[in-house]
Amino acid sequence: MTARGTPSRFLQSVLHNGVGRYVCQLKRISLIFSKKGQGSLGVRDFIEEGVVDFAKNNSGTVVYISPQSCRIPKIVAEYLNGNVKEETVTNKTSQEIAELITKLSNQSGLDIIRIRKPFHTDSPSIQGQWHPFTNRPLSIDPVGPQAK
């Protein structure tokens, strides 16, 4: 994949999350599965065991369980910045689905594309960024109050 052909972004956190308090960026998580399909077995097991604990631990996230007649079970995660991420979970075990859901809840909603630099500062220069006159001696003497 080319660098110019594929999108890229700089490293950032959503609204400096974590500097003060931490807000879980996962807004809504919907588990779409079928009541009788083979692929949804893992999802059904996870709903029996782990979903309630997950919902209690992450009180800021709304968990929707929607049994529908669907061929492929999905997990739809919506984030506070509006991004929606869909993951298909056919033939996954309950353990794998639990790990996947923790991964989704730890993510911020920012796009998973190439990050240009693995660091970011708001104030890169403390002593003042270099400009052509930083190391030049002054051409005139300092101007003081006028001597009368």
Next chain:
Amino acid sequence: MSLLGMFWNQTVCLLQHFRGRKNRCYSLAVRAVRRAFVYASKARKAKRRSMRQLWIQRVAAASREQHMKYPALIHNLLKCSVALNRRVLCDLSITEPRSFQSLTALAHARRTEGLRAALGDGAEPPGVFSRITQLQ
């Protein structure tokens, strides 16, 4: 399941910025995309080389502003066991000019001591910057 459809679906995002008919016509686009991938693969090695070259250029320019040459700076910082790599030195020279000035001063002092020790034939006392301390 047309190959044409698959091709356009997968690669149309990364050939949007190509010039001319390479972004519209299948035969030309196939060749252009393959070349783009080849260039991207080759460039990953070349990027490391060119970044290092850029850092060296910048550090050399900054040290020449402080009346010191790049090889002398690097060698004397090494002798003072200041293990700053070229990337960090480049960033310091841009964002922290006074710190870089003091690093060049350190290297200059070590250099003069080294020259005195080499040319003075032991008559003068050993220098401060060339003392080798044992870490405990």
